[in-house]
Amino acid sequence: MPSFKYKATDITGMVIEGVMEAKEERSVITILQNRGYIPINVAPPDVKKKGRENPWRLLLQRVPQQQVINFTRELAGLLKAGIPIDRSIKTLIGIVEKKRFKKVLENILSSIEKGSSVAEALEDFPTVFPPFYVNLVRAGEASATLDATLRRLSDFLSRSKELRNYIISAMIYPAILTIFSGFSIIILLTFVIPKFAETFSEIGQAIPLSTTILMRVSGTVRNYWWVFILSLLGPYLLFYSYKKTDDGRLVWDQLKLKMPVVGTIIRNTEVVRFSRAMGTLLKGGVPVLKCIDIVSNTITNRSIAKAIMRLYESVRHGEGLGLPLKKEAIFPLMAVEMIIVGEETGRLDEMLLEVADTFESHLRENAKRFLSIMEPALIIFMGVVVGFIVVSMLLAIFSINEIPF
DSSP states (O other): OOEEEEEEEOTTOOEEEEEEEOSSHHHHHHHHHHTTOEEEEEEOOOOOOTTOOOTTTTTOOOOOHHHHHHHHHHHHHHHHTTOOHHHHHHHHHHHOOOHHHHHHHHHHHHHHHTTOOHHHHHTTOTTTSOHHHHHHHHHHHHTTOHHHHHHHHHHHHHHHHHHHHHHHHHHHHHHHHHHHHHHHHHHIIIIIHHHHHHHHHHHTOOOOHHHHHHHHHHHHHHHSHHHHHHHHHHHHHHHHHHHHSHHHHHHHHHHHHHSTTHHHHHHHHHHHHHHHHHHHHHHTTOOHHHHHHHHHTTOOOHHHHHHHHTHHHHHHTTOOSHHHHHHHTOSOHHHHHHHHHHHHTTOHHHHHHHHHHHHHHHHHHHHHHHHHHHHHHHHHHHHHHHHHHHHHHHHHHHHGGGSOO
């Protein structure tokens, strides 16, 4: 009997994966349901096609996402102009500058020329073309709308990259401020303060309390810096090790959602990611259950991802998407109500994309608000620390005037 790969979840939301021998997919689904599991995905047995062995697969890791975006957009334009897929890819191979991506496209073209579909050829490079990309291309091929599907894909990838770059660029200034302020404090404590300490120890004059505290802190940092590093590194390694486990990551993701401001930003980010991915897939003709399976793997917060995976069974029984989302209470009520309206009007794909646009603007506002609080807080904190050091040194200098000569 053939072997089937399956993914399922239990009533608590825990996901299991494995391989089962059965006559057909339906038998695997029945066995899983009898065992109390909710099937998410059952994959048919892998059939290796001759000529599809890819010697570059282990060597080719990731390529810059911008290259994939450009390829997708340009391929859509060529297909819309009526150029066949093989000739279109051959044209793009000639203009691609990066050798790594050129090799990827050459192998894809070779697979297509040997009879594979575009989606099957893309599956050989999962680090370049993720399941979301491949499934949308497969749906576009099935509906003979590959050019329009690729345009939607390029728009999706561009918007996702733009949002990620916005968040990263917004965090650059606070990160630089923290790093340089930290270096300044370390230099003061390890090089400047010890020179003053030597001078005052030779004079033998009593110095102010703040200066005494500062010198002791400086001495501790210089003599026991390794203790300080271990005190930070030890808890971090323990936390990192726990976070790498399934339970640890779930607990940490749940805690992040409860943080003020940060939790709102994370939740809105996942709303945008879920809505844009789901809307793009539905608009491309991918079945809703398959969409849930794909989108659940694109969500980075495991607490939200598990809740989305629980939607599979509700949708399978005809409850729709909006009401189960409302019961899960993982997304803001406004987003859920918009999705419910989209289902009622038969425009779920368009409404999901509208939700993504709306909450992307909310996300930008939340990020600006967070930075407007964090930046002055960092400046004030660093100013207090540096100010304490400077004032302590000045008080010690002024105390020299009291020394009798």
